[in-house]
Amino acid sequence: MMVDIYKNKALLKSTGAVPVAVSLAFYNNLKMLELSLAALSRQAWKDFEIIICDDGSKPEIVEAVHKLIDQLDIPIKHLWHPDLGFRKNRILNWGLLHSDADYMIFIDQDCLAHPQFVREHFENRQEKACLSGRRMDLTPWVSSLLTPERVRRGFIESNLWWILPTGLYMKDNNGGKGVYLRNETLRHWANIKYRGLVGCNFSIHRQDMLAINGFDWRYEGPGTGEDSDVEYRLRLQGIKVLPFVNTAIQYHVYHRLLSRVNKNEEIFAQVQNEEQSITPYGLQQQIDAVKDL
Numbered sequence: 001m002m003v004d005i006y007k008n009k010a011l012l013k014s015t016g017a018v019p020v021a022v023s024l025a026f027y028n029n030l031k032m033l034e035l036s037l038a039a040l041s042r043q044a045w046k047d048f049e050i051i052i053c054d055d056g057s058k059p060e061i062v063e064a065v066h067k068l069i070d071q072l073d074i075p076i077k078h079l080w081h082p083d084l085g086f087r088k089n090r091i092l093n094w095g096l097l098h099s100d101a102d103y104m105i106f107i108d109q110d111c112l113a114h115p116q117f118v119r120e121h122f123e124n125r126q127e128k129a130c131l132s133g134r135r136m137d138l139t140p141w142v143s144s145l146l147t148p149e150r151v152r153r154g155f156i157e158s159n160l161w162w163i164l165p166t167g168l169y170m171k172d173n174n175g176g177k178g179v180y181l182r183n184e185t186l187r188h189w190a191n192i193k194y195r196g197l198v199g200c201n202f203s204i205h206r207q208d209m210l211a212i213n214g215f216d217w218r219y220e221g222p223g224t225g226e227d228s229d230v231e232y233r234l235r236l237q238g239i240k241v242l243p244f245v246n247t248a249i250q251y252h253v254y255h256r257l258l259s260r261v262n263k264n265e266e267i268f269a270q271v272q273n274e275e276q277s278i279t280p281y282g283l284q285q286q287i288d289a290v291k292d293l
Contacts, residue, residue: 002290003094004080006066011049011075018075020048020122021101021206025088025108025199025226027055030064032109032253038148039112039251041072045119049075051099053091056083086261089215089225093283096214099206106226107250108200111135112151114180114249121203121248129240130208130231133201135250136178139166143254156251181246191243197234199226201250208239213282216271221261224268232268236277 022040026033033052040050052065062080069076079094081087096104105121107113121131138146138156142163146155156163160178167175181187212233219225231241271279 002286003091003098005098006078006080008066008069008072008076008078010073011077014075017100018047018049019101020103020105020118021099022048022050022105022107022118023092023095023099024050024052025055025092025106026052026057026065027088027109028057028061029109030061030068032255033065034068034148035112035146035151035253036107036109037068037072038151040118041074042115042152042154043113043118044115045122046074048118048122049077049099049101051095052076052078053088053095054078054080055086055088055091056081058083086220086222087217088222089219090217090286092226093214093217093286096206096209096283097287102206103203104206104209105203106199106201110253110255111200112156112251112253114157114251115154116180117248117250121244124244124247125203125205126240126242127205128208128238129242130197130202130204130234131244131248132195132197132241133244133248133250134174134177134195134198135201135252136175137167137170137252138163138254139170140254142166146253177245178249178251179246180249187247190246193243195243195245197227197231197241199230200252201248202227203248204234204239208234208237210283211237211278213278213280213284215283216267216279216281217286218267218281219261219264221264223261224264229268229271232272233277233279236275
C-alpha cells in the first residue's frame, strides 16, 4: 500500500488546480490540528490547498480528522500511512507526489499561521530559491488559552502587545519573530543575517524538491532530516535559501520537546561526505517499492 487518501467535500467540489499547497505534518494530536486549521481558515489569500501528511494516527483520530476537514471550505487532502515509527519524511514525500500545486509551503501541526502567511510565501517566491521563515514560541500559559474559535477571531494578533512580554523569560526567546513587518526597508534589515532552513516554515517550487528526490526517509527521528539535510542538498543544486523572518509569521504552540535521534547526525555526516544532492533514499525509491509489491 502506498498511502490512503481522503479528499474533503471542498476539494471534491473544486475545479482546477490551485497554485500553492500547504503541506501540514501531523500525528495524532487532534487539538493541535484544530488550532492549525483554524489559523489557515482565516488566510487573507484563499487560493491554496492543504495536504495533511499524517504519519500513522490512530483510526479514531483519522475518523475525527475527516469529519473536521469536511466542515471547512478549503480544499484538503488527508494522506495517511500505517504507524511504523517516526516516518515523517516518507509521508511528506507522498504529499509532494499528490500535490497539484507548483509551489509548496511546509508547516507542522503545532504552528499557527499569521493571516498573511500563505500570501507572503507565494507572492515572494523566486526561481531557484527557497524561502525560510521562523516561528515565535508561545508560553505554556498563552498556549492553554487558545481555542479554534479564538484563533479564528485573531486572538494572538490582537493581543500580541501583552503576549510578547510573557515570553521574555523563555530560553532562546524569539518573540521578536512574531512581529509582522509591512515596511520593505525594515524587512530588508531583518533578513540581512543568514538563517538556515527550518522544516516547519519554508516554501519552495515543487519541482525543486522533486529534483533532489524529496526528503531522505532514513531519518527516523525529528530534526535534521526535514531541514538541514534538505538545505544542504538544495544548495548543491544551486538553490538559494533566503531568510524570510518577520514576513511569513508563525506562532508555535507550546509542547514538550521531542528527543533528537543521534543516528540522524550520522546519516547527515554521510550525506555531506558523499556530496550527493539527489538522495537515493527518497520519493522515487518509495514509488519503486510500491510497484514491486
